[in-house]
Amino acid sequence: MHTWRWQTWNDLSYLTCSLLDSFSHGFFTRSFWPQKPKDLSRILHPTATVHRVKQVHGNTMLSPSEIRQAVTATVAAEIASPTESDLEPPAADGLLTEAPEQAVWVCSADCNPVLIADPVRGQVAAVHAGWRGTAQKIVPAAIARLQAQGSQLKHLRVAMGPAIAGEVYQVSDQVAAEVAATIVPAEQFETVEAMLDHVQQIEHPPLLPDPQPGRFRLDVRRVNCLQVEQLGTPPEQIAIAPHCTYQEPEHFFSYRRTREKKVQWSGIVSRS
Numbered sequence: 688m689h690t691w692r693w694q695t696w697n698d699l700s701y702l703t704c705s706l707l708d709s710f711s712h713g714f715f716t717r718s719f720w721p722q723k724p725k726d727l728s729r730i731l732h733p734t735a736t737v738h739r740v741k742q743v744h745g746n747t748m749l750s751p752s753e754i755r756q757a758v759t760a761t762v763a764a765e766i767a768s769p770t771e772s773d774l775e776p777p778a779a780d781g782l783l784t785e786a787p788e789q790a791v792w793v794c795s796a797d798c799n800p801v802l803i804a805d806p807v808r809g810q811v812a813a814v815h816a817g818w819r820g821t822a823q824k825i826v827p828a829a830i831a832r833l834q835a836q837g838s839q840l841k842h843l844r845v846a847m848g849p850a851i852a853g854e855v856y857q858v859s860d861q862v863a864a865e866v867a868a869t870i871v872p873a874e875q876f877e878t879v880e881a882m883l884d885h886v887q888q889i890e891h892p893p894l895l896p897d898p899q900p901g902r903f904r905l906d907v908r909r910v911n912c913l914q915v916e917q918l919g920t921p922p923e924q925i926a927i928a929p930h931c932t933y934q935e936p937e938h939f940f941s942y943r944r945t946r947e948k949k950v951q952w953s954g955i956v957s958r959s
Contacts, residue, residue: 689846689926696730700938704846706926710804710811711735711790712955714848714928716938720949724792732956735790740779742794742815746823747779748832751789754782781814781829784957785836792954796940797851797932799908800953801826804846805838809958818858818907822865826911827918845915845925848953849939852931853895853906856943863894863903870913889913 690705694713702714711731719727728737738751749757757777782791791813793800798817803826805811812829814820830843858866864879867886870893876882883903886894893909908927916922932939932951940949 691926691928691930701730702848702928702930704802704848704926704928706844706846706924707802707804707955709806710955710958712802712804712811712846712953714800714802714953715951717940717949717951718938719951720940722952724790724952724954727792727952727954728790728956731954732788732790735788735956737790737792738782738784739792739794740776740782742780743778744815744817744819745778745780746820746825746828748781748783748812748814748825748829749777749779750783750785750832751791752785753777754779780816780820780825781812783812783829783832783836784810787957787959790954790956792952794950794952795848795850795932796942796947796950797856799850799911800848801829801911802846802848802953802955803829803833804844804955805833805842806844807839807842808837810836810838811955811957813953813955816907816911818862818866818905821907821910821914822862822869824869824914827914830915830918830920840919841921843920843924845920847908847911847925847927849928849930849932849935849951850908851933851941851943853893853904853909855931855933856905856907857897857899857902858905860901860903863905866905866907866910867894870910870917
């Protein structure tokens, strides 16, 4: 059983997961708002380089060198004399490292922040997986990129941080079907309704009934967990935080709860 621990920095709390104990990492809370990754990285690893992207609910993964190339190309094409504010990171929803002491960050406010680490190679990834990214299998995409850089599934550790819990996350039947089709082959079922019914019968189902017609309750983290398990990752190498952003306003921002555009950050640092 993996342990989730509260850590304290200057009387402010953030979470870590025992699965990632050999890496500097943190799932930060709303109490750190409005600090940015460059500030938070100093807490985890003061000398690490800091990397983030502009999140767009897709499934693109970028490395620091790819981020740098994209920013350089944009600036060269559009801006004659760029200032620091012009250097907006490129659009993506995940980052993976390619050298030691690189800190990669994603933000969330109900979506699933996923930190992945390879203790053998020292490389890591940070992923923002809302329902749209999950429907596009962004976590398997991140794992594929890590494998392309030499990681093996048996070595990967996957920690899914605080996000909105399935019991309170209402979605349309269309969204439910789109996400469910990533864990069961839709073509095997005669109707969408049959597929959704089947998914509700899975052990620890990621889809729950809702009192409102045409609606379901969706556990995005459970879907991501099943996607990772179906790749061949042992279940004991996956951990889900026992915290819900929607139900814990004292710790987390929740867009579904307040419609505020405020976020908490999650980050991890690669090592040699």
